[in-house]
Amino acid sequence: MHNRSQRFHKTVVYSIVALLLMPILATLAYSFSSRWGATILPEGFTLNWYLTLLTDPRFLAAFGRSLFICFSALLLATLLVLPMIFVVFYYFPKLDKLMNILILLPFAVPPVVSSVGLLQIYADSSVPLVGTPWILIGTYFTIALPFMYRAIANSFIAINLRDLIDAAHLLGASTSKAFLLIILPNIKKGLMASLFVSFSFLLGEFVFANILVGTRYETLQIYLYNMRQTSGHFTSALVMTYFVFIFVCTWLASYLSAGSKQ
Numbered sequence: 169m170h171n172r173s174q175r176f177h178k179t180v181v182y183s184i185v186a187l188l189l190m191p192i193l194a195t196l197a198y199s200f201s202s203r204w205g206a207t208i209l210p211e212g213f214t215l216n217w218y219l220t221l222l223t224d225p226r227f228l229a230a231f232g233r234s235l236f237i238c239f240s241a242l243l244l245a246t247l248l249v250l251p252m253i254f255v256v257f258y259y260f261p262k263l264d265k266l267m268n269i270l271i272l273l274p275f276a277v278p279p280v281v282s283s284v285g286l287l288q289i290y291a292d293s294s295v296p297l298v299g300t301p302w303i304l305i306g307t308y309f310t311i312a313l314p315f316m317y318r319a320i321a322n323s324f325i326a327i328n329l330r331d332l333i334d335a336a337h338l339l340g341a342s343t344s345k346a347f348l349l350i351i352l353p354n355i356k357k358g359l360m361a362s363l364f365v366s367f368s369f370l371l372g373e374f375v376f377a378n379i380l381v382g383t384r385y386e387t388l389q390i391y392l393y394n395m396r397q398t399s400g401h402f403t404s405a406l407v408m409t410y411f412v413f414i415f416v417c418t419w420l421a422s423y424l425s426a427g428s429k430q
Contacts, residue, residue: 192411199404217405227406230391237301237387239371241308242363248309249316254347257324258333264321271314283308283379285363299384307376312366319365323358327351368414 199217201210221227258265259356274282285309297303329351333382336346374389383390392406 174252191294194350195404196325196408199401199408201401217399217401218409221405221409226386227391230386230388233301234371234388237304237308238367240305241312241370244309245304245312245316246359246363246364249313250320253317253320253324256353257321257329260342266356267317267321271317274310274314276416279375280379283376299381301381301385303380304385304387307380308373309369311370311373311376312332315366315369316362319358319362320355323355324351326358327354364417364420371410371414384398 184285194403197210198204200213200215202212202214202216206212256267286303287298290303332350332354333343333346334351337343341349372389374393377385377387378393381387381390383394386394388410390411392403397407
């Protein structure tokens with residue numbers, strides 16, 4: 169009876185996985201096909217779509233811009249959020265409830281509404297921000313804030329922050345030295361997980377990039393949107409390249425987390 173139940177559960181799981189993989193495999197096959205019309209299988213296979221994509225200067229530039237914005241936003245979030253969470257949990261633990269409410273605000277306000285509000289605020293500003301990557305870095309910071317705060321906060325709870333800092337004080341270490349040499353290594357797993365999750369989410373963000381900068385600073389998602397009228401094989405190759413990159417980032421996050429745990 170147990171073996172029959174186990175086989176049933178495995179069948180259900182494998183069926184769901186196969187169902188989820190079917191669109192990805194179909195897109196992959198279409199990206200490699202030279203022509204796929206009224207036939208069940210492609211009439212031929214080619215690498216020309218990937219070669220065209222990877223040698224397109226416009227794609228490489230858009231990909232580089234997306235990486236620059238995402239890395240800058242995550243660096244800003246790390247420099248600001250990490251010390252803030254430490255201060256909240258060590259000095260003002262009662263503020264954690266308030267922070268849990270504040271970090272939900274980026275989800276409470278739709279991106280379209282936020283974009284329109286930012287355009288009205290900075291359209292006539294003496295500092296030109298609209299149409300530049302700097303406004304995207306600021307908005308991406310607010311997007312990454314909930315993911316980073318929750319993951320890092322859970323890490324602080326798991327390591328018994330106050331006990332570690334008090335022990336470091338007894339050994340003669342200052343609070344800042346204890347934070348750098350004791351706390352950071354212990355929360356590295358949660359920090360890396362939050363960074364990779366935020367990066368995967370930010371790399372696919374479209375609404376803010378489209379409204380605030382558009383083609384004036386073409387990111388990867390804007391490039392994909394602008395190329396939608398081209399060959400479906402080309403756009404499939406673009407989508408699969410994006411998917412593989414996200415998959416590699418996820419695998420690296422898992423690998424680093426496992427290595428940190430060991």
